[in-house]
Amino acid sequence: MECFSELVKMYIAKGEFDFHPKYKEIDLVNLRFANDLFILCGATEVSLKLIRRALRMFCDLSGLHMNSSKSFCYFVGVSQVEEKKLCEILRISASSLPVKYLGIPLTTRQLKASDCRMLVEKIKHKIKGWGSKHLSYAGRVVLINFVIFGVCNYWCQTVFLPISTIKEIENIVKAYL
Template identity: 30%
Template sequence: MEVLTLMIRRKVENDEDFEYHWRCEEVGMTHLCFADNLLLFCHGDEYSVSVLNDALFEFGIVFGLIPNMSKGTIYFSNVKKSTNDAISDVIPFQVGVLLVRYLGAPLISSYLLRKDCLVLIDKVKNRLMRNFLWCQEEFKRGKAKVNWGDVWKPKSKGGQGIKSLRTWNKALMAKHIWNIVNDKDFICVRWIKAVKLRSGE
Protein backbone atom coordinates (compact mmCIF):
# COMPACT_ATOMS: atom_id res chain seq x y z
CA MET A 1 0.00 0.00 0.00
CA GLU A 2 2.94 2.33 0.56
CA VAL A 3 4.02 1.76 -3.04
CA LEU A 4 0.48 2.35 -4.29
CA THR A 5 0.37 5.56 -2.26
CA LEU A 6 3.58 6.76 -3.92
CA MET A 7 2.24 5.88 -7.38
CA ILE A 8 -1.01 7.76 -6.81
CA ARG A 9 0.81 10.75 -5.36
CA ARG A 10 3.18 10.88 -8.33
CA LYS A 11 0.33 10.69 -10.85
CA VAL A 12 -1.62 13.45 -9.12
CA GLU A 13 1.30 15.81 -8.46
CA ASN A 14 2.54 15.52 -12.05
CA ASP A 15 -0.87 16.27 -13.54
CA GLU A 16 -2.02 19.90 -13.41
CA ASP A 17 -5.52 19.00 -14.63
CA PHE A 18 -6.31 16.61 -11.79
CA GLU A 19 -8.95 18.00 -9.43
CA TYR A 20 -9.24 16.97 -5.79
CA HIS A 21 -12.49 16.38 -3.98
CA TRP A 22 -13.45 19.85 -2.75
CA ARG A 23 -12.72 19.07 0.91
CA CYS A 24 -9.51 17.16 0.28
CA GLU A 25 -7.41 19.58 -1.76
CA GLU A 26 -5.79 21.52 1.08
CA VAL A 27 -4.39 18.36 2.69
CA GLY A 28 -3.78 16.64 -0.67
CA MET A 29 -5.89 13.60 0.21
CA THR A 30 -6.69 11.26 -2.66
CA HIS A 31 -7.17 7.94 -0.87
CA LEU A 32 -7.36 6.06 2.41
CA CYS A 33 -6.28 2.46 3.05
CA PHE A 34 -7.58 0.22 5.82
CA ALA A 35 -6.89 -3.52 5.97
CA ASP A 36 -7.71 -4.79 2.47
CA ASN A 37 -9.94 -1.84 1.58
CA LEU A 38 -9.06 1.20 -0.50
CA LEU A 39 -11.14 4.38 -0.70
CA LEU A 40 -10.36 6.85 -3.51
CA PHE A 41 -11.48 10.49 -3.57
CA CYS A 42 -11.50 13.08 -6.33
CA HIS A 43 -13.63 15.70 -8.01
CA GLY A 44 -16.53 14.24 -9.95
CA ASP A 45 -15.12 14.55 -13.45
CA GLU A 46 -14.02 12.00 -16.01
CA TYR A 47 -10.39 13.13 -16.24
CA SER A 48 -9.63 13.12 -12.51
CA VAL A 49 -11.06 9.63 -12.19
CA SER A 50 -8.93 8.46 -15.11
CA VAL A 51 -5.77 9.69 -13.33
CA LEU A 52 -6.55 7.54 -10.28
CA ASN A 53 -7.53 4.64 -12.52
CA ASP A 54 -4.18 4.87 -14.36
CA ALA A 55 -2.36 4.68 -11.03
CA LEU A 56 -4.28 1.52 -10.11
CA PHE A 57 -3.40 -0.18 -13.38
CA GLU A 58 0.23 0.90 -13.19
CA PHE A 59 0.36 -0.70 -9.75
CA GLY A 60 -1.22 -3.84 -11.21
CA ILE A 61 1.32 -4.06 -14.02
CA VAL A 62 4.29 -3.64 -11.67
CA PHE A 63 3.12 -6.20 -9.11
CA GLY A 64 0.99 -8.47 -11.26
CA LEU A 65 -2.13 -7.61 -9.24
CA ILE A 66 -5.08 -6.80 -11.47
CA PRO A 67 -7.87 -4.81 -9.77
CA ASN A 68 -11.15 -6.71 -9.60
CA MET A 69 -13.56 -4.12 -10.93
CA SER A 70 -16.60 -6.26 -10.07
CA LYS A 71 -15.85 -5.81 -6.36
CA GLY A 72 -15.51 -2.03 -6.52
CA THR A 73 -18.27 0.46 -5.84
CA ILE A 74 -18.44 4.12 -6.85
CA TYR A 75 -20.54 6.79 -5.16
CA PHE A 76 -21.60 10.02 -6.83
CA SER A 77 -22.67 13.22 -5.10
CA ASN A 78 -24.04 16.25 -6.98
CA VAL A 79 -22.81 14.94 -10.33
CA LYS A 80 -24.80 15.11 -13.56
CA LYS A 81 -26.13 11.88 -15.03
CA SER A 82 -24.10 12.36 -18.22
CA THR A 83 -20.92 12.77 -16.15
CA ASN A 84 -21.81 9.70 -14.10
CA ASP A 85 -22.05 7.65 -17.29
CA ALA A 86 -18.74 8.99 -18.62
CA ILE A 87 -16.97 8.16 -15.33
CA SER A 88 -18.49 4.67 -15.29
CA ASP A 89 -16.97 4.09 -18.73
CA VAL A 90 -13.54 4.97 -17.33
CA ILE A 91 -13.76 2.88 -14.18
CA PRO A 92 -16.54 0.28 -14.42
CA PHE A 93 -17.39 -0.07 -10.73
CA GLN A 94 -20.94 -0.80 -9.75
CA VAL A 95 -22.76 2.38 -8.73
CA GLY A 96 -23.65 2.51 -5.05
CA VAL A 97 -26.34 4.52 -3.31
CA LEU A 98 -25.69 6.76 -0.34
CA LEU A 99 -26.03 6.36 2.64
CA VAL A 100 -23.29 3.72 2.84
CA ARG A 101 -21.89 2.01 5.93
CA TYR A 102 -18.27 1.01 6.43
CA LEU A 103 -17.41 -1.39 9.27
CA GLY A 104 -20.90 -0.77 10.63
CA ALA A 105 -20.60 3.02 10.83
CA PRO A 106 -22.27 5.34 8.29
CA LEU A 107 -20.01 7.41 6.06
CA ILE A 108 -21.55 10.86 6.32
CA SER A 109 -20.21 14.41 6.04
CA SER A 110 -21.92 15.61 9.22
CA TYR A 111 -21.16 14.68 12.81
CA LEU A 112 -21.87 11.11 13.86
CA LEU A 113 -24.67 10.94 16.39
CA ARG A 114 -25.47 8.08 18.73
CA LYS A 115 -28.47 7.10 16.63
CA ASP A 116 -26.19 6.72 13.60
CA CYS A 117 -24.19 4.03 15.40
CA LEU A 118 -26.98 2.13 17.16
CA VAL A 119 -26.80 -0.77 14.70
CA LEU A 120 -23.09 -1.20 15.35
CA ILE A 121 -23.50 -0.79 19.12
CA ASP A 122 -26.22 -3.44 19.23
CA LYS A 123 -24.09 -5.89 17.25
CA VAL A 124 -21.16 -5.43 19.60
CA LYS A 125 -23.33 -5.87 22.68
CA ASN A 126 -25.29 -8.85 21.41
CA ARG A 127 -22.59 -10.81 19.60
CA LEU A 128 -19.28 -9.95 21.20
CA MET A 129 -20.32 -9.10 24.76
CA ARG A 130 -23.52 -10.73 26.01
CA ASN A 131 -23.28 -13.97 24.04
CA PHE A 132 -19.56 -14.30 24.61
CA LEU A 133 -19.85 -13.74 28.35
CA TRP A 134 -22.81 -15.94 29.12
CA CYS A 135 -23.38 -18.39 26.28
CA GLN A 136 -19.86 -19.42 25.30
CA GLU A 137 -20.16 -20.96 21.83
CA GLU A 138 -23.92 -21.52 21.96
CA PHE A 139 -25.72 -18.26 21.24
CA LYS A 140 -29.03 -18.99 22.96
CA ARG A 141 -31.46 -16.79 24.81
CA GLY A 142 -32.53 -17.30 28.39
CA LYS A 143 -29.08 -17.67 29.89
CA ALA A 144 -28.45 -16.12 33.30
CA LYS A 145 -26.99 -12.66 33.01
CA VAL A 146 -24.84 -10.53 35.26
CA ASN A 147 -25.44 -6.88 35.96
CA TRP A 148 -23.45 -4.76 33.48
CA GLY A 149 -22.11 -2.68 36.35
CA ASP A 150 -20.48 -5.80 37.78
CA VAL A 151 -19.04 -6.85 34.44
CA TRP A 152 -16.93 -3.67 34.25
CA LYS A 153 -15.47 -4.19 37.74
CA PRO A 154 -11.92 -5.54 38.15
CA LYS A 155 -11.65 -9.27 38.84
CA SER A 156 -10.30 -8.47 42.28
CA LYS A 157 -13.69 -6.90 43.06
CA GLY A 158 -15.80 -9.73 41.65
CA GLY A 159 -16.16 -8.41 38.12
CA GLN A 160 -15.05 -9.77 34.75
CA GLY A 161 -12.25 -7.23 34.28
CA ILE A 162 -13.66 -6.07 30.94
CA LYS A 163 -13.08 -2.44 30.09
CA SER A 164 -16.10 -0.17 29.74
CA LEU A 165 -16.70 0.79 26.11
CA ARG A 166 -17.92 4.20 27.25
CA THR A 167 -14.71 4.81 29.20
CA TRP A 168 -12.53 3.60 26.32
CA ASN A 169 -14.40 5.85 23.91
CA LYS A 170 -13.78 8.89 26.13
CA ALA A 171 -10.09 7.98 26.37
CA LEU A 172 -9.78 7.64 22.58
CA MET A 173 -11.57 10.95 22.01
CA ALA A 174 -9.25 12.63 24.54
CA LYS A 175 -6.23 11.22 22.69
CA HIS A 176 -7.62 12.48 19.39
CA ILE A 177 -8.07 15.97 20.86
CA TRP A 178 -4.53 15.80 22.26
CA ASN A 179 -3.19 14.99 18.77
CA ILE A 180 -5.05 18.00 17.33
CA VAL A 181 -3.83 20.39 20.03
CA ASN A 182 -0.25 19.18 19.58
CA ASP A 183 -0.51 19.37 15.78
CA LYS A 184 0.53 15.75 15.18
CA ASP A 185 1.34 14.91 11.57
CA PHE A 186 -1.63 12.61 10.97
CA ILE A 187 -3.92 12.88 7.97
CA CYS A 188 -7.02 13.13 10.19
CA VAL A 189 -5.45 15.95 12.22
CA ARG A 190 -4.44 17.87 9.07
CA TRP A 191 -7.93 17.41 7.62
CA ILE A 192 -9.73 18.59 10.77
CA LYS A 193 -7.49 21.66 11.02
CA ALA A 194 -7.88 22.51 7.33
CA VAL A 195 -11.61 21.82 6.91
CA LYS A 196 -13.33 21.98 10.27
CA LEU A 197 -11.35 24.36 12.46
CA ARG A 198 -10.27 26.85 9.80
CA SER A 199 -13.77 27.11 8.37
CA GLY A 200 -15.19 27.79 11.82
CA GLU A 201 -17.42 24.71 11.87
Protein backbone atom coordinates in the same frame (compact mmCIF):
# COMPACT_ATOMS: atom_id res chain seq x y z
CA MET B 1 0.41 1.42 -2.34
CA GLU B 2 3.37 3.79 -2.41
CA CYS B 3 3.66 3.34 -6.18
CA PHE B 4 -0.02 4.30 -6.54
CA SER B 5 0.64 7.52 -4.60
CA GLU B 6 3.67 8.27 -6.75
CA LEU B 7 1.70 7.75 -9.95
CA VAL B 8 -1.07 10.08 -8.81
CA LYS B 9 1.54 12.69 -7.76
CA MET B 10 3.00 12.49 -11.27
CA TYR B 11 -0.46 13.26 -12.74
CA ILE B 12 -0.91 16.12 -10.28
CA ALA B 13 2.44 17.63 -11.29
CA LYS B 14 1.36 17.53 -14.95
CA GLY B 15 -1.89 19.28 -14.03
CA GLU B 16 -3.95 16.35 -15.33
CA PHE B 17 -5.56 15.34 -12.04
CA ASP B 18 -8.44 17.17 -10.31
CA PHE B 19 -8.49 17.05 -6.54
CA HIS B 20 -11.70 16.55 -4.64
CA PRO B 21 -12.70 20.20 -3.93
CA LYS B 22 -12.56 19.78 -0.13
CA TYR B 23 -9.07 18.22 -0.14
CA LYS B 24 -7.16 20.27 -2.72
CA GLU B 25 -5.75 22.65 -0.11
CA ILE B 26 -4.08 19.79 1.79
CA ASP B 27 -3.18 17.70 -1.30
CA LEU B 28 -5.15 14.70 -0.01
CA VAL B 29 -5.61 12.03 -2.67
CA ASN B 30 -5.98 8.79 -0.75
CA LEU B 31 -6.63 7.33 2.68
CA ARG B 32 -5.45 3.84 3.55
CA PHE B 33 -6.79 1.57 6.29
CA ALA B 34 -5.25 -1.89 6.57
CA ASN B 35 -5.98 -3.33 3.11
CA ASP B 36 -8.61 -0.74 2.11
CA LEU B 37 -8.05 2.37 0.03
CA PHE B 38 -10.20 5.48 -0.36
CA ILE B 39 -9.29 7.53 -3.44
CA LEU B 40 -10.52 11.12 -3.37
CA CYS B 41 -10.79 13.21 -6.51
CA GLY B 42 -12.91 15.62 -8.47
CA ALA B 43 -15.72 13.93 -10.38
CA THR B 44 -14.19 14.44 -13.80
CA GLU B 45 -13.67 11.99 -16.63
CA VAL B 46 -9.98 12.87 -16.89
CA SER B 47 -9.30 12.26 -13.19
CA LEU B 48 -11.09 8.91 -13.17
CA LYS B 49 -9.27 7.74 -16.30
CA LEU B 50 -5.98 8.64 -14.62
CA ILE B 51 -7.00 6.71 -11.51
CA ARG B 52 -7.94 3.69 -13.63
CA ARG B 53 -4.57 3.89 -15.39
CA ALA B 54 -2.73 4.21 -12.04
CA LEU B 55 -4.63 1.21 -10.63
CA ARG B 56 -3.82 -0.84 -13.73
CA MET B 57 -0.12 0.08 -13.44
CA PHE B 58 -0.18 -0.79 -9.73
CA CYS B 59 -1.73 -4.15 -10.62
CA ASP B 60 0.95 -4.82 -13.25
CA LEU B 61 3.74 -3.94 -10.81
CA SER B 62 2.42 -5.71 -7.72
CA GLY B 63 0.24 -8.51 -9.06
CA LEU B 64 -2.57 -7.34 -6.77
CA HIS B 65 -6.00 -6.87 -8.31
CA MET B 66 -8.88 -4.66 -7.20
CA ASN B 67 -12.03 -6.61 -6.34
CA SER B 68 -14.66 -4.78 -8.40
CA SER B 69 -17.54 -6.41 -6.52
CA LYS B 70 -16.27 -4.90 -3.24
CA SER B 71 -15.36 -1.50 -4.70
CA PHE B 72 -17.67 1.50 -4.95
CA CYS B 73 -17.80 5.10 -6.19
CA TYR B 74 -19.42 7.75 -4.02
CA PHE B 75 -20.53 11.00 -5.65
CA VAL B 76 -21.76 14.31 -4.30
CA GLY B 77 -23.31 16.98 -6.51
CA VAL B 78 -23.23 14.85 -9.67
CA SER B 79 -26.28 13.98 -11.80
CA GLN B 80 -27.28 10.32 -12.12
CA VAL B 81 -26.44 10.36 -15.83
CA GLU B 82 -22.94 11.70 -15.15
CA GLU B 83 -22.56 9.31 -12.20
CA LYS B 84 -23.30 6.31 -14.43
CA LYS B 85 -20.85 7.52 -17.07
CA LEU B 86 -18.10 8.03 -14.48
CA CYS B 87 -18.70 4.61 -12.91
CA GLU B 88 -18.27 2.97 -16.30
CA ILE B 89 -14.80 4.51 -16.54
CA LEU B 90 -13.65 2.71 -13.39
CA ARG B 91 -15.89 -0.30 -14.06
CA ILE B 92 -17.30 -0.28 -10.55
CA SER B 93 -20.78 0.54 -9.26
CA ALA B 94 -21.93 3.59 -7.37
CA SER B 95 -23.13 3.48 -3.79
CA SER B 96 -24.65 6.04 -1.46
CA LEU B 97 -23.26 7.87 1.53
CA PRO B 98 -22.50 7.42 4.35
CA VAL B 99 -19.61 5.10 3.56
CA LYS B 100 -19.50 2.01 5.74
CA TYR B 101 -16.10 0.87 6.94
CA LEU B 102 -15.90 -2.41 8.87
CA GLY B 103 -19.66 -2.24 9.28
CA ILE B 104 -19.80 1.26 10.78
CA PRO B 105 -21.10 4.27 8.84
CA LEU B 106 -18.42 6.94 8.53
CA THR B 107 -19.80 10.44 8.58
CA THR B 108 -18.78 13.91 9.68
CA ARG B 109 -22.05 14.47 11.49
CA GLN B 110 -23.52 12.74 14.51
CA LEU B 111 -25.36 9.54 13.63
CA LYS B 112 -29.14 9.49 13.49
CA ALA B 113 -31.21 6.55 14.70
CA SER B 114 -31.81 5.61 11.04
CA ASP B 115 -28.03 5.29 10.52
CA CYS B 116 -27.94 2.74 13.36
CA ARG B 117 -30.75 0.50 12.07
CA MET B 118 -28.26 -2.13 10.93
CA LEU B 119 -26.80 -2.31 14.46
CA VAL B 120 -30.25 -2.81 16.01
CA GLU B 121 -31.16 -5.42 13.36
CA LYS B 122 -27.87 -7.24 13.92
CA ILE B 123 -28.58 -7.42 17.66
CA LYS B 124 -32.13 -8.65 17.06
CA HIS B 125 -30.83 -11.30 14.68
CA LYS B 126 -28.24 -12.53 17.21
CA ILE B 127 -30.76 -12.76 20.03
CA LYS B 128 -33.33 -14.49 17.81
CA GLY B 129 -30.75 -17.16 16.98
CA TRP B 130 -29.96 -17.87 20.63
CA GLY B 131 -33.44 -18.69 21.86
CA SER B 132 -33.91 -18.73 25.62
CA LYS B 133 -35.57 -22.03 26.44
CA HIS B 134 -32.31 -23.91 27.03
CA LEU B 135 -30.28 -21.12 28.64
CA SER B 136 -30.29 -20.17 32.28
CA TYR B 137 -30.71 -16.56 33.33
CA ALA B 138 -26.94 -16.41 34.03
CA GLY B 139 -26.21 -17.83 30.57
CA ARG B 140 -28.34 -15.16 28.93
CA VAL B 141 -26.57 -12.45 30.98
CA VAL B 142 -23.15 -13.74 29.84
CA LEU B 143 -24.24 -13.73 26.18
CA ILE B 144 -25.60 -10.19 26.51
CA ASN B 145 -22.49 -8.88 28.27
CA PHE B 146 -19.97 -10.39 25.90
CA VAL B 147 -21.72 -10.48 22.54
CA ILE B 148 -24.32 -7.71 22.49
CA PHE B 149 -22.37 -5.18 24.52
CA GLY B 150 -19.19 -6.20 22.65
CA VAL B 151 -20.82 -5.20 19.36
CA CYS B 152 -22.11 -1.96 20.92
CA ASN B 153 -18.68 -1.14 22.38
CA TYR B 154 -17.11 -1.71 18.96
CA TRP B 155 -19.43 0.91 17.46
CA CYS B 156 -18.97 3.28 20.41
CA GLN B 157 -15.19 3.31 19.91
CA THR B 158 -15.80 5.10 16.61
CA VAL B 159 -19.12 6.96 16.84
CA PHE B 160 -21.61 8.30 19.35
CA LEU B 161 -24.80 6.28 19.33
CA PRO B 162 -28.05 8.24 19.53
CA ILE B 163 -29.89 7.93 22.86
CA SER B 164 -32.92 6.47 21.05
CA THR B 165 -30.76 3.65 19.65
CA ILE B 166 -29.26 2.92 23.06
CA LYS B 167 -32.74 2.76 24.60
CA GLU B 168 -33.97 0.49 21.82
CA ILE B 169 -31.05 -1.88 22.39
CA GLU B 170 -31.72 -1.83 26.14
CA ASN B 171 -35.38 -2.73 25.51
CA ILE B 172 -34.39 -5.64 23.25
CA VAL B 173 -31.95 -6.91 25.88
CA LYS B 174 -34.55 -6.56 28.69
CA ALA B 175 -37.11 -8.48 26.66
CA TYR B 176 -34.58 -11.27 26.03
CA LEU B 177 -33.71 -11.53 29.73
